[in-house]
Amino acid sequence: MPDKLIVASALEAALVLSGLVLLWCFFLSPSARARASQPMPLPYWDIPGYVFGLTIVRLFGVAFIIQLLAASLLKKYAPDVPLDKGFGLLLSGFALQLGLLLGLGVSWVLLKSNRFQAQLNVAINPAAVQLPEPLPLSRIPFAGIATFLIMIALIAPIALLWPVLLEQFGHTPKPQEVVELFTAADSTAQLLSMMLFATIIAPITEELIFRFGIFRYLRGRVPRSVVFILPALMFAAAHQSLTAGLPLFVFGLIQAVAYERTGRIAVPMIAHGLFNLHTALFLMTGTDPYSALINRLAP
Incomplete structure (x- = not known):
């Protein structure tokens, strides 16, 4: 060895x-x-199901668009690079992750603007139940x-x-x-x-x-x-x-x-x-x- x-x-x-x-x-x-x-x-999420569903659709929709854009740019400027291996596959992975991050960002802004954000669900976490503080940042x-x-x-x-x-x-x-x-x-x-x-x-x-x-x-x-x-x-x-x-x-x-x-x-x-x-x-x-x-x- x-x-x-x-x-x-x-x-x-x-x-x-x-x-x-x-x-x-x-x-x-x-x-x-x-x-x-x-x-x-960790408090429960009091977000309606239809809002969460729309968030998922929006998330993957943005990711799909970004991937299509990346594939189009690669085909135009580097037509000899295959998308299923090597640098082409790496670029596709980057495009997917970037699209997902952008989709998450857009979704979070929209959720915040509609006041659908992380909060205590009082039906599950009664006011009498005191949740501990999250882990200190340090x-x-x-x-x-x-x-x-x-x-x-x-x-x-x-x-x-x-x-x-x-x-x-x-x-x-x-x-x-x-x-x-x-x-x-x-x-x-x-x-x-x-x-x-x-x-x-x-x-x-x-x-x-x-x-x-x-x-x-x-x-x-x-x-x-x-x-x-x-x-x-x-x-x-x-x-x-x-x-x-x-x-x-x-x-x-x-x-x-x-x-x-x-x-x-x-x-x-x-x-x-x-x-x-x-x-x-x-x-x-x-x-x-x-x-x-x-x-x-x-x-």
Whole structure:
């Protein structure tokens, strides 16, 4: 085993161990379980269903228009660049994320102007129930790092066992398109663009949609099992990768818990960015201990 892979494996083991300690401290210890029964700092969303539906339509409508514009510009000024791989696929991904962010911005302005904004739902949160304050701003970075470490600890065994299980059912594990883009990057500019996309743009956009939007809207309207499972399933399905499906589903569950317990969407955003950075560093350095171990155990 190459030296750099040994170092990467040791560092990953340290991350997993740290995550397990935090998991005990914040979720499994008796005091943590007692705190979990108390009200959460995240208020319910008192936004009408038709307004939320129109917001979703507006969001993806703007994203679709931006993607069409990007494809048109690429076809006009770089007709030889394919849209389904390499730089063309990267540009398409940027256009989608930019469109989603613009759609979110437009939707938020319209919601604010119509007074349909996040507030306590008095039918669910009676005035007599005093919600705790959200996590102080100064503690948000630490909560994001803690969420990332817990995520690594919980997803690590799944990352090892899920591909093996898929192979047992005749499915050959295939990396996500973004993973293939990282490994195929042939310039510093393309690599830096991918890092920006994976560690900043995508975490902000996806957390706003799946946690701040869908998860937040469902809370108080459907059973809690559905509140957590449905957005996580949608998040996993949006990545269109069966190989990463179960890890991404667990990822979505952890992010929802972090958002609900802290009341700060910035916490899952930071954890998301760190997780993507963690994966990107493995890809860039060729030191993924999970793939190495799976290959060694394969018959």
